Amino acid sequence: MAVLPIRIMGDPVLHAPAAPVDAVTDEVRTLVADMFETMDAAPGVGLAAPQVGVALRVFVYSYADDDGAPWRGVVINPELWLRPLEPGAPDPDEESEGCLSFPGERFPLRRSEEAMLRGTDLEGDPVEIRVSGWRARILQHEFDHLDGVLYIDRLDDGDWKTTQKIAKKRGWGRPGVSWTPGVDDIDA
Template identity: 35%
Template sequence: MQLPVYLYGQPVLRKVSEDIDAAYEGLEKLISDMWETMYHSDGIGLAAPQIGRAIRLLVIDAEPMAENFPECKGFKRCMINARIISSSEETCSEYEGCLSLPGIGENVIRPQEVTIEYVDEHFTSHREHLTGFAARVVQHEYDHLEGCLFIDKISPIRKQLIKGKLNKILKGQAYTTYRIAPMKK
Protein backbone atom coordinates (compact mmCIF):
# COMPACT_ATOMS: atom_id res chain seq x y z
CA MET A 1 0.00 0.00 0.00
CA GLN A 2 1.31 3.44 -0.88
CA LEU A 3 1.73 5.58 2.19
CA PRO A 4 1.50 9.39 2.22
CA VAL A 5 4.88 11.13 2.36
CA TYR A 6 5.39 13.76 5.04
CA LEU A 7 6.73 17.03 3.69
CA TYR A 8 8.98 19.75 5.08
CA GLY A 9 7.38 21.38 8.12
CA GLN A 10 5.99 18.18 9.61
CA PRO A 11 7.29 17.81 13.21
CA VAL A 12 8.11 14.10 12.78
CA LEU A 13 10.86 15.04 10.31
CA ARG A 14 12.71 16.86 13.11
CA LYS A 15 12.53 14.09 15.73
CA VAL A 16 15.37 11.73 16.57
CA SER A 17 14.01 8.27 15.80
CA GLU A 18 13.88 5.38 18.25
CA ASP A 19 15.24 1.85 17.89
CA ILE A 20 12.78 -0.96 17.30
CA ASP A 21 12.90 -4.72 17.81
CA ALA A 22 11.59 -7.71 15.89
CA ALA A 23 8.32 -7.56 17.84
CA TYR A 24 7.44 -4.13 16.41
CA GLU A 25 3.81 -4.50 15.39
CA GLY A 26 3.20 -4.70 11.64
CA LEU A 27 6.90 -4.39 10.75
CA GLU A 28 6.84 -6.72 7.74
CA LYS A 29 3.88 -4.88 6.19
CA LEU A 30 5.40 -1.50 7.02
CA ILE A 31 8.62 -2.42 5.21
CA SER A 32 6.64 -3.69 2.21
CA ASP A 33 4.58 -0.48 2.16
CA MET A 34 7.73 1.62 2.37
CA TRP A 35 9.21 -0.14 -0.67
CA GLU A 36 5.98 0.41 -2.59
CA THR A 37 5.81 4.07 -1.57
CA MET A 38 9.44 4.68 -2.51
CA TYR A 39 9.11 3.04 -5.93
CA HIS A 40 5.82 4.79 -6.72
CA SER A 41 7.40 8.13 -5.76
CA ASP A 42 10.45 7.50 -7.98
CA GLY A 43 12.72 7.69 -4.96
CA ILE A 44 15.88 5.73 -4.28
CA GLY A 45 15.51 5.90 -0.51
CA LEU A 46 12.83 6.37 2.13
CA ALA A 47 13.15 6.69 5.91
CA ALA A 48 10.35 5.94 8.36
CA PRO A 49 10.02 9.58 9.53
CA GLN A 50 9.06 10.44 5.94
CA ILE A 51 5.95 8.30 6.36
CA GLY A 52 5.19 9.64 9.82
CA ARG A 53 6.99 7.14 12.06
CA ALA A 54 9.88 8.22 14.29
CA ILE A 55 11.56 4.81 14.20
CA ARG A 56 15.03 3.81 12.96
CA LEU A 57 13.98 2.14 9.71
CA LEU A 58 14.99 2.99 6.15
CA VAL A 59 14.88 1.39 2.73
CA ILE A 60 17.23 2.10 -0.16
CA ASP A 61 17.43 0.90 -3.75
CA ALA A 62 20.22 2.83 -5.46
CA GLU A 63 20.35 0.51 -8.50
CA PRO A 64 18.83 3.20 -10.80
CA MET A 65 21.98 5.29 -10.18
CA ALA A 66 24.39 2.47 -11.16
CA GLU A 67 24.96 3.75 -14.70
CA ASN A 68 26.62 6.89 -13.34
CA PHE A 69 27.79 5.46 -10.00
CA PRO A 70 29.00 1.82 -10.30
CA GLU A 71 29.09 1.40 -6.50
CA CYS A 72 25.26 1.52 -6.59
CA LYS A 73 24.94 -1.66 -8.70
CA GLY A 74 22.83 -4.10 -6.70
CA PHE A 75 22.73 -1.72 -3.72
CA LYS A 76 19.33 -2.50 -2.20
CA ARG A 77 18.99 -2.51 1.58
CA CYS A 78 16.50 -2.42 4.41
CA MET A 79 18.29 -0.98 7.46
CA ILE A 80 16.92 -1.09 10.97
CA ASN A 81 18.51 0.61 14.00
CA ALA A 82 21.32 1.93 11.81
CA ARG A 83 24.29 3.74 13.31
CA ILE A 84 27.06 5.40 11.32
CA ILE A 85 30.16 4.46 13.29
CA SER A 86 32.79 6.25 11.22
CA SER A 87 33.11 8.60 8.29
CA SER A 88 36.02 9.78 6.19
CA GLU A 89 37.57 13.21 6.44
CA GLU A 90 37.54 13.32 2.65
CA THR A 91 34.33 14.91 1.39
CA CYS A 92 32.59 15.39 -1.93
CA SER A 93 29.72 17.50 -3.19
CA GLU A 94 26.80 16.06 -5.16
CA TYR A 95 23.29 17.15 -6.05
CA GLU A 96 20.55 15.80 -3.76
CA GLY A 97 16.79 15.90 -3.72
CA CYS A 98 14.27 14.51 -1.25
CA LEU A 99 10.70 13.25 -1.39
CA SER A 100 9.97 15.44 1.67
CA LEU A 101 11.24 18.54 -0.17
CA PRO A 102 9.56 18.33 -3.59
CA GLY A 103 10.96 20.63 -6.23
CA ILE A 104 14.09 21.40 -4.24
CA GLY A 105 17.56 20.12 -5.01
CA GLU A 106 20.96 21.35 -3.91
CA ASN A 107 24.59 20.31 -3.89
CA VAL A 108 25.44 18.88 -0.48
CA ILE A 109 28.92 18.23 0.92
CA ARG A 110 29.19 14.88 2.71
CA PRO A 111 31.93 12.44 3.73
CA GLN A 112 33.05 10.31 0.77
CA GLU A 113 33.02 7.11 2.87
CA VAL A 114 31.11 5.79 5.88
CA THR A 115 30.96 2.64 7.94
CA ILE A 116 27.49 1.73 9.15
CA GLU A 117 26.08 -0.95 11.44
CA TYR A 118 22.46 -2.08 11.21
CA VAL A 119 20.16 -5.07 11.24
CA ASP A 120 18.17 -6.07 8.18
CA GLU A 121 14.50 -7.03 7.97
CA HIS A 122 15.40 -10.50 9.38
CA PHE A 123 17.30 -8.84 12.26
CA THR A 124 20.61 -10.14 10.97
CA SER A 125 23.47 -7.82 11.95
CA HIS A 126 25.56 -6.10 9.29
CA ARG A 127 28.57 -3.80 9.21
CA GLU A 128 29.34 -2.19 5.85
CA HIS A 129 31.96 0.22 4.59
CA LEU A 130 30.40 2.31 1.81
CA THR A 131 31.91 4.74 -0.66
CA GLY A 132 30.77 7.28 -3.22
CA PHE A 133 27.11 7.67 -4.06
CA ALA A 134 26.07 4.59 -2.06
CA ALA A 135 27.58 6.25 1.03
CA ARG A 136 25.79 9.49 0.13
CA VAL A 137 22.36 7.85 -0.15
CA VAL A 138 22.82 6.07 3.18
CA GLN A 139 23.90 9.32 4.87
CA HIS A 140 20.91 11.20 3.41
CA GLU A 141 18.42 8.61 4.68
CA TYR A 142 20.29 8.21 7.97
CA ASP A 143 19.99 11.96 8.55
CA HIS A 144 16.20 11.56 8.52
CA LEU A 145 16.55 9.21 11.51
CA GLU A 146 18.44 11.98 13.30
CA GLY A 147 15.84 14.68 12.55
CA CYS A 148 18.04 16.31 9.90
CA LEU A 149 17.20 17.31 6.31
CA PHE A 150 19.69 17.90 3.52
CA ILE A 151 18.83 21.61 3.52
CA ASP A 152 20.40 21.79 7.00
CA LYS A 153 23.75 21.09 5.34
CA ILE A 154 23.70 23.82 2.70
CA SER A 155 25.09 27.34 3.03
CA PRO A 156 22.92 30.11 4.52
CA ILE A 157 22.98 31.88 1.15
CA ARG A 158 21.67 28.80 -0.68
CA LYS A 159 19.02 28.31 2.01
CA GLN A 160 17.92 31.92 1.59
CA LEU A 161 17.59 31.36 -2.16
CA ILE A 162 15.18 28.43 -1.64
CA LYS A 163 13.17 30.14 1.12
CA GLY A 164 10.27 30.85 -1.26
CA LYS A 165 10.04 27.17 -2.25
CA LEU A 166 10.16 26.11 1.40
CA ASN A 167 7.36 28.54 2.25
CA LYS A 168 5.23 27.12 -0.58
CA ILE A 169 5.65 23.63 0.87
CA LEU A 170 4.63 24.96 4.31
CA LYS A 171 1.53 26.54 2.75
CA GLY A 172 0.54 23.27 1.08
CA GLN A 173 1.42 24.50 -2.40
CA ALA A 174 3.85 21.71 -3.29
CA TYR A 175 3.27 19.66 -6.42
CA THR A 176 4.00 15.95 -6.27
CA THR A 177 3.01 12.89 -8.25
CA TYR A 178 2.75 10.89 -5.02
CA ARG A 179 0.48 10.98 -1.98
CA ILE A 180 1.38 13.46 0.72
CA ALA A 181 0.26 13.66 4.33
CA PRO A 182 -1.88 16.59 5.50
CA MET A 183 0.23 19.22 7.26
CA LYS A 184 0.46 18.89 11.05
CA LYS A 185 1.88 21.68 13.13
Protein backbone atom coordinates in the same frame (compact mmCIF):
# COMPACT_ATOMS: atom_id res chain seq x y z
CA MET B 1 1.38 -3.19 0.24
CA ALA B 2 0.42 0.46 0.01
CA VAL B 3 1.90 3.71 -1.18
CA LEU B 4 2.07 5.98 1.87
CA PRO B 5 1.90 9.79 2.04
CA ILE B 6 5.36 11.37 2.35
CA ARG B 7 5.68 14.13 4.94
CA ILE B 8 7.09 17.46 3.76
CA MET B 9 9.53 19.65 5.68
CA GLY B 10 7.92 21.29 8.67
CA ASP B 11 6.14 18.18 9.87
CA PRO B 12 7.36 17.55 13.44
CA VAL B 13 8.18 13.86 12.81
CA LEU B 14 10.86 14.99 10.34
CA HIS B 15 12.58 17.26 12.85
CA ALA B 16 13.01 14.98 15.88
CA PRO B 17 15.17 11.91 16.49
CA ALA B 18 13.41 8.63 15.76
CA ALA B 19 13.07 5.88 18.37
CA PRO B 20 14.90 2.56 18.13
CA VAL B 21 12.97 -0.47 16.91
CA ASP B 22 12.58 -2.81 19.89
CA ALA B 23 11.57 -5.89 17.89
CA VAL B 24 10.94 -6.78 14.27
CA THR B 25 7.21 -7.46 14.29
CA ASP B 26 4.68 -8.04 11.53
CA GLU B 27 3.84 -4.35 11.86
CA VAL B 28 7.47 -3.41 11.15
CA ARG B 29 7.61 -5.83 8.19
CA THR B 30 4.45 -4.26 6.75
CA LEU B 31 5.90 -0.78 7.26
CA VAL B 32 9.06 -1.77 5.37
CA ALA B 33 7.07 -3.30 2.49
CA ASP B 34 4.99 -0.11 2.27
CA MET B 35 8.16 2.01 2.39
CA PHE B 36 9.65 0.12 -0.57
CA GLU B 37 6.38 0.56 -2.47
CA THR B 38 6.33 4.29 -1.67
CA MET B 39 10.02 4.82 -2.52
CA ASP B 40 9.62 3.04 -5.85
CA ALA B 41 6.46 5.00 -6.73
CA ALA B 42 8.06 8.38 -5.92
CA PRO B 43 10.64 7.40 -7.42
CA GLY B 44 13.47 7.71 -4.92
CA VAL B 45 16.71 6.02 -3.91
CA GLY B 46 15.96 5.94 -0.19
CA LEU B 47 13.17 6.48 2.30
CA ALA B 48 13.27 6.73 6.09
CA ALA B 49 10.35 5.81 8.34
CA PRO B 50 9.94 9.40 9.66
CA GLN B 51 9.26 10.51 6.07
CA VAL B 52 6.07 8.43 6.13
CA GLY B 53 5.13 9.63 9.62
CA VAL B 54 6.60 6.77 11.65
CA ALA B 55 9.21 7.85 14.19
CA LEU B 56 11.30 4.65 14.10
CA ARG B 57 14.96 4.11 13.17
CA VAL B 58 14.35 2.29 9.89
CA PHE B 59 15.21 3.14 6.31
CA VAL B 60 15.12 1.47 2.91
CA TYR B 61 17.35 2.14 -0.08
CA SER B 62 17.54 1.17 -3.74
CA TYR B 63 20.12 2.29 -6.27
CA ALA B 64 21.69 0.93 -9.43
CA ASP B 65 25.14 2.08 -10.50
CA ASP B 66 25.88 3.00 -14.11
CA ASP B 67 26.61 -0.68 -14.74
CA GLY B 68 23.05 -1.50 -13.62
CA ALA B 69 24.11 -3.52 -10.58
CA PRO B 70 21.21 -3.39 -8.09
CA TRP B 71 21.75 -2.35 -4.48
CA ARG B 72 18.60 -2.60 -2.38
CA GLY B 73 17.87 -3.22 1.25
CA VAL B 74 16.58 -2.19 4.65
CA VAL B 75 18.49 -1.21 7.77
CA ILE B 76 17.01 -1.15 11.27
CA ASN B 77 18.64 0.77 14.14
CA PRO B 78 21.67 1.82 12.08
CA GLU B 79 24.94 3.26 13.35
CA LEU B 80 27.02 5.27 10.87
CA TRP B 81 30.76 5.96 10.58
CA LEU B 82 32.14 8.41 8.02
CA ARG B 83 35.45 9.27 6.46
CA PRO B 84 36.27 12.96 7.16
CA LEU B 85 34.94 15.42 4.60
CA GLU B 86 37.22 16.68 1.88
CA PRO B 87 37.66 20.46 2.12
CA GLY B 88 36.06 22.79 -0.39
CA ALA B 89 32.69 23.74 -1.78
CA PRO B 90 30.41 21.05 -3.22
CA ASP B 91 30.35 20.64 -7.00
CA PRO B 92 26.80 21.53 -8.15
CA ASP B 93 26.97 19.00 -11.00
CA GLU B 94 28.41 16.09 -9.03
CA GLU B 95 27.22 16.67 -5.44
CA SER B 96 23.65 17.90 -5.69
CA GLU B 97 20.95 15.89 -3.98
CA GLY B 98 17.23 16.03 -3.49
CA CYS B 99 14.75 14.73 -0.95
CA LEU B 100 11.24 13.32 -1.12
CA SER B 101 10.42 15.52 1.91
CA PHE B 102 11.46 18.63 -0.06
CA PRO B 103 10.27 17.38 -3.44
CA GLY B 104 11.20 18.71 -6.83
CA GLU B 105 14.37 20.54 -5.76
CA ARG B 106 18.11 19.75 -5.73
CA PHE B 107 20.96 21.58 -4.02
CA PRO B 108 24.70 20.95 -3.76
CA LEU B 109 25.86 19.47 -0.48
CA ARG B 110 29.27 18.13 0.49
CA ARG B 111 29.05 14.63 1.98
CA SER B 112 31.69 12.17 3.07
CA GLU B 113 32.98 10.09 0.16
CA GLU B 114 33.01 6.87 2.23
CA ALA B 115 30.64 5.45 4.82
CA MET B 116 30.26 2.35 6.94
CA LEU B 117 26.89 1.49 8.43
CA ARG B 118 25.92 -1.26 10.88
CA GLY B 119 22.44 -2.30 11.90
CA THR B 120 20.08 -5.22 11.46
CA ASP B 121 17.84 -6.49 8.69
CA LEU B 122 14.21 -7.66 8.82
CA GLU B 123 15.29 -11.04 10.17
CA GLY B 124 17.22 -9.40 13.00
CA ASP B 125 20.54 -10.43 11.44
CA PRO B 126 23.48 -8.03 11.60
CA VAL B 127 24.15 -5.88 8.53
CA GLU B 128 27.38 -4.10 7.73
CA ILE B 129 27.62 -1.90 4.64
CA ARG B 130 30.84 -0.23 3.43
CA VAL B 131 30.31 2.02 0.44
CA SER B 132 31.62 5.06 -1.39
CA GLY B 133 30.29 7.63 -3.84
CA TRP B 134 26.52 7.89 -4.31
CA ARG B 135 25.86 4.88 -2.14
CA ALA B 136 27.67 6.61 0.75
CA ARG B 137 25.62 9.76 0.06
CA ILE B 138 22.37 7.78 0.21
CA LEU B 139 23.25 6.19 3.56
CA GLN B 140 24.21 9.57 5.05
CA HIS B 141 21.03 11.22 3.75
CA GLU B 142 18.71 8.53 5.12
CA PHE B 143 20.60 8.28 8.42
CA ASP B 144 20.16 12.06 8.85
CA HIS B 145 16.38 11.57 8.63
CA LEU B 146 16.55 9.24 11.64
CA ASP B 147 18.21 12.04 13.63
CA GLY B 148 15.62 14.65 12.59
CA VAL B 149 17.86 16.34 10.02
CA LEU B 150 16.83 17.17 6.45
CA TYR B 151 19.55 17.73 3.88
CA ILE B 152 18.36 21.32 3.48
CA ASP B 153 19.36 21.89 7.13
CA ARG B 154 22.97 21.27 6.08
CA LEU B 155 23.05 23.70 3.13
CA ASP B 156 25.11 26.88 3.05
CA ASP B 157 23.30 30.08 4.01
CA GLY B 158 22.44 31.16 0.46
CA ASP B 159 20.90 27.85 -0.55
CA TRP B 160 19.18 27.48 2.83
CA LYS B 161 17.50 30.87 2.34
CA THR B 162 16.39 29.77 -1.12
CA THR B 163 14.79 26.64 0.37
CA GLN B 164 12.88 28.77 2.86
CA LYS B 165 11.51 30.94 0.05
CA ILE B 166 10.45 27.85 -1.90
CA ALA B 167 8.81 26.36 1.20
CA LYS B 168 6.89 29.57 1.89
CA LYS B 169 5.71 29.85 -1.73
CA ARG B 170 4.51 26.22 -1.74
CA GLY B 171 2.89 26.34 1.70
CA TRP B 172 5.40 23.95 3.26
CA GLY B 173 7.22 24.31 6.57
CA ARG B 174 4.25 23.51 8.77
CA PRO B 175 2.76 20.34 10.28
CA GLY B 176 0.46 18.11 8.28
CA VAL B 177 1.73 18.77 4.75
CA SER B 178 2.37 15.64 2.69
CA TRP B 179 2.17 14.25 -0.82
CA THR B 180 1.37 10.77 -2.09
CA PRO B 181 3.42 9.43 -5.01
CA GLY B 182 1.24 8.58 -7.98
CA VAL B 183 -1.62 10.66 -6.58
CA ASP B 184 -0.42 14.21 -5.91
CA ASP B 185 1.25 16.61 -8.33
CA ILE B 186 4.19 17.93 -6.33
CA ASP B 187 5.25 20.48 -8.94
CA ALA B 188 1.98 22.43 -8.74
